Amino acid sequence: MKTTRQIIFLFLAVAGLFVACEKDSNNEIDQDPPQIHIDFAGAFPVQCSEIERGQKFTFKARLSDNVALGNVSVDIHHNFDHHSHSTEIDECDLAPKKSPIKPLVFIKSYTIAQGLKEYETNVEIDVPADIDPGDYHFMIIVTDQEGWSDTKGLSIKIK
Secondary structure, three states: OHHHHHHHHHHHHHHHHHHHHOOOHHHOOOOOOOEEEOOOOOOEOOOOOEEOOOOEEEEEOEEEOOOOEEEEEEEEEEOOOOOOOOOOOOOOOOOOOOOOOOOOOEEEEEEOOOOOOEEEOOEEEEOOOOOOOEEEEEEEEEEEOOOOEEEEEEEEEEO
16 A cells, blocks of 8 residues: 555656646747738838938838737938948849938837737828938838847838
């Protein structure tokens, strides 16, 4: 009888160790970065888009994450010196290099509602009429709640 109790106790102890060591799916660490999608009808801007000075445009992109999105940032800056951070395969025709006089500099971050796995931006951006026309970069940076990020660098023209 004592041996049977010892075997049962040993079995329960080993089973308890397996249960204690099993991963809890609610506590898994998010290791997947979010994604930026501009491959749908209505996405704007896309590679080589043209934007008019003195006009407004709506930034539209779809953002997704496996757990939860955090925020999205937009950075618009001149590319008059032809530097590159494009993430796109297609190249755009560039105007000759020039020095900036009054370039557009736009950097803004937007919070995404807590807990969303998918979000479509709908941000209106005003382009002043008195800025330098030319080649610009439109950078989209999305961060998830864990801190992972993804960047999409687009080349655009402001006319």
